[in-house]
Amino acid sequence: MASGKNVSARKTKAARREHGNRAAYAFLAPYVILFTIFIIIPMVVAVGLSFTSYDTIQAPTFKGFLNYINLLTADDIFMQKVLPNTIIYALIVGPGGYVLSFLVAWCLAQLSSVPRTILTVIFYSPSMTGAVSMTVLWKIIFSGDQMGYLNSFLMRLGVIDAPIIWLVDSRYLLPIIIIVALWSSMGVGFLAMLAGILNADEEIYEAAAIDGVKNRFQEMIYITIPTMKPQMLFGAVMAIVGAFQNGAIGVQLSGTNPTPNYAGQLIVNHIEDYGFLRYEMGYAAAVSVVLLLMVFAFSKFFGRLFKED
């Protein structure tokens, strides 16, 4: 830290305190210990187990890259169902939900306080409840007989003649999962973006109008988004994580794992299937590692997009 000395001369006392500050470690200790036990170690264990074969009864045996090789070459279900489902789901619910959140936040920011607050609560409410508890609700709406709300509604409109068994029909399960996930996608990231837009300096907007910004759309592209890049990135990360975290609802909705014809099988269900139903922990761990890499890749992509230079 040769150059650090010059900088620190200008810094205040709080920032100038010594390296190896014991108090700092004391303040950090509880968080760092729990973070290590429940986030770092499980990730390390997942990576470790992914190179083994482990059935929870006998000790793990080292298998090298066998699990990954099997995953990529021998697991037809993964390649033909789970991976395409996950990619379709993640692209629509992740970036799609993200763009939707931003547009809604952008619209809301142009409203006065009372209507904005009411609408914000409406948009945010679904994400509060947790996807699992809400599957009950969706099961009632998508119920497969004529008592089902959607069936009854569509039959009265004359769109369909006979009730559709929505949650068991492999044609409809994935779209329904996507709709439910989008419904609960406006969470913390959405609020962060709304706060980011509201927080913008009004003078920038006035200056932009004088400099020739002609309409709201130009303003959004040239002013709003660049001034709130950090919030945009936070929102993006939250959207991706939320999408993958909610990725297990297919099993709750259809009531079975695997889902009918693997139609709603996402990567999280595949982990549960191998880990908790077949007890092939090594293989499940390899799938987990692939999942973490996917989330990471998505987030890094958005990081590039909103990098501040």
Place this chain on the structure above:
Amino acid sequence: MAGYKGSNINPKKFEIGQLKIILALLPLAVFMGIPIVFIVCHAFKPMDELFAFPPQILVHKPTLDNFVKLFKASADSNIPMSRYVFNSVIVTGSVVLLSILFSTMAGFALSKLRFKGKYALLEINNTALMFVSVAVMIPRYLVIDALGMKDTYFAHILPLLAMPVGLFLVKQFIDQIPDALLDAAYMDGASDFKIYRSIIIPLIKPAIATTAILAFQQVWVNVESSNFYINDESMKTLAFYLNTLANQNSNVAGQGIQAAGILIQFIPNLAIFLILRKSFMNTMAHSGIK
């Protein structure tokens, strides 16, 4: 000059021009809101309205029958519902309080104190924002098993305490406090702990409220810990109980009970958000990842 004057972000009062924005948002708001309205109505429907054909969304003669049945159903089983409520209150209270304590402590150190490894730690926590906990549920299970925490409150509480998003938001918020303010206190001989308690904590109330909301939302509806780490029925939580009840009563008659159960989970969430909303939005303004 062109007539465009720049759009009005955060206008002070309502104008007719805002109506078209509201109209544009309305279809989406209906899509987001109807399930909530539906669940509220369903929870208060008497039996004949649950069976009504064609099914109706709105309730006509609201009754508390479903809630009564919900409590009765638990009286028939071995474990009274009050036990699940008790467990949930203990677990939720501990998670909210401890995650506030730990993330403000760590946030203070990361923002204002200087120590070896600070930037590495910040970088690790920022990366952990991308952490998807469902991906590591199996190794987590193995860790909890190895630590002998199965069937204890620890299994409910401890895994939820390290919340990277909470720490991140708190740290960003503490960054806004000028160093000069702390300097004055250090000059007067205040210790780090004194600064944390008498300066930092009072100044970051919005960030504390935010952490409380996020922690509450995570723990209150969490069924993962009851599902995987707890075998003893009497140690499971309300969220788990309501969830099983929902799976047992999947016929039309049980729908009212299910809806009542969901409502019990939803209302505290909504209430806390409404009460702490201003603080929450205030914290969100500093949420950017730089």
